[in-house]
Amino acid sequence: MSDVIERISEAQTVFNRALGVDAKEALSAFKAKLNEKQRNTFNSLNKKRMACTLLESNDLYAFFAEFKGVAYLYPSNKKVGAWAACGFTGNRSKPDFRYWFDTKEQATAYIEKWAVLQIQKEIDKKQKKAEKKALASKLKQLVSIGDVFVASWGWEQTNIEYFKVVGFSGECTLKLVSIGSHRKEEAQAMCGTKTPDVNREIGEVFTKRAEVQENCMRNGELDVLISFSSYRVAKLKRKLEDGSYSPDDYTSYA
Incomplete structure (x- = not known):
């Protein structure tokens, strides 16, 4: 139980850190570490995402290098005062979610729940990989x-x-x-x-x-x-x- 709590806390810390950085700067810093082929692939993927969801670059809310995740937040055209949120993970060109919310607070709360869960999954993957490596050494x-x-x-x-x-x-x-x-x-x-x-x-x-x-x-x-x-x-x-x-x-x- 304590391990679960620790992983949730770690995931929340990673999420908070990501929100403390300008999303565009974080994304640029991530792409700067890629080689030319990887960067071209990532840019191509991003174009597909923007085209399929009609998003604008200014809608970018947060970038999460841990799972190559991007979250977008923008005013909804469905209802005055409403907000929309959209998120992608990994190399997916289709969104994990694209929902409309009555308030901005509801939209950001959903993004947080989604991102923390994805970060937890990555933490679990790394832990299992480390455990598997430790067992293999025996x-x-x-x-x-x-x-x-x-x-x-x-x-x-x-x-x-x-x-x-x-x-x-x-x-x-x-x-x-x-x-x-x-x-x-x-x-x-x-x-x-x-x-x-x-x-x-x-x-x-x-x-x-x-x-x-x-x-x-x-x-x-x-x-x-x-x-x-x-x-x-x-x-x-x-x-x-x-x-x-x-x-x-x-x-x-x-």
């Missing part, structure tokens, strides 16, 4: 050459695959090779158990990026995963106390 503490990963997947049948670590390639990438298995069929047809055969390598060595994750179901214990697809993910297989591996259940209809 990969070589968790995985050694010779370790085995197991993938259990399938719909009408349960396929079991094993992969052995034969090296490292960078901080987060493993060199792997498929390995065979010792198979034990049960009395019931087309099912049984498998255990990895670390001495039988199959095919060529390949590389895969590994990800370290906290397992919330086991008090934050760290798991190491390798993703081949959305449904086919291999997990580091832990050895038993005697150095062997527990069996994995499989089924087959072929």
Whole structure:
């Protein structure tokens, strides 16, 4: 709960800081840091935005470098005394919102709510990225050459695959090779158990990026995963106390 409050407070501080700077000057300073290609792309995007909403440059209310956000505030032509607000984020050419309000205070309050939420999202992204990087740094503490990963997947049948670590390639990438298995069929047809055969390598060595994750179901214990697809993910297989591996259940209809 305290982390949430801190992020909201940080987002509010960033918003207040942005309002304390002239919006046009802030936007110019941001564009000055871009290279020519990036600047041309940004200017082209801005032209599309202005054309699609019929805005004027003088309507610019605030610029937020954190999420490349711009907010516009201008008198509404719908009703005397009313105000309109419009906002864009990132590389979107269409507005996140474009609403009319009875008062200027209502319009600015909406802009604040929208901007603080976007800033919070960016803060969360940076925090998750930092946490992911910190976890990734532990990969070589968790995985050694010779370790085995197991993938259990399938719909009408349960396929079991094993992969052995034969090296490292960078901080987060493993060199792997498929390995065979010792198979034990049960009395019931087309099912049984498998255990990895670390001495039988199959095919060529390949590389895969590994990800370290906290397992919330086991008090934050760290798991190491390798993703081949959305449904086919291999997990580091832990050895038993005697150095062997527990069996994995499989089924087959072929």
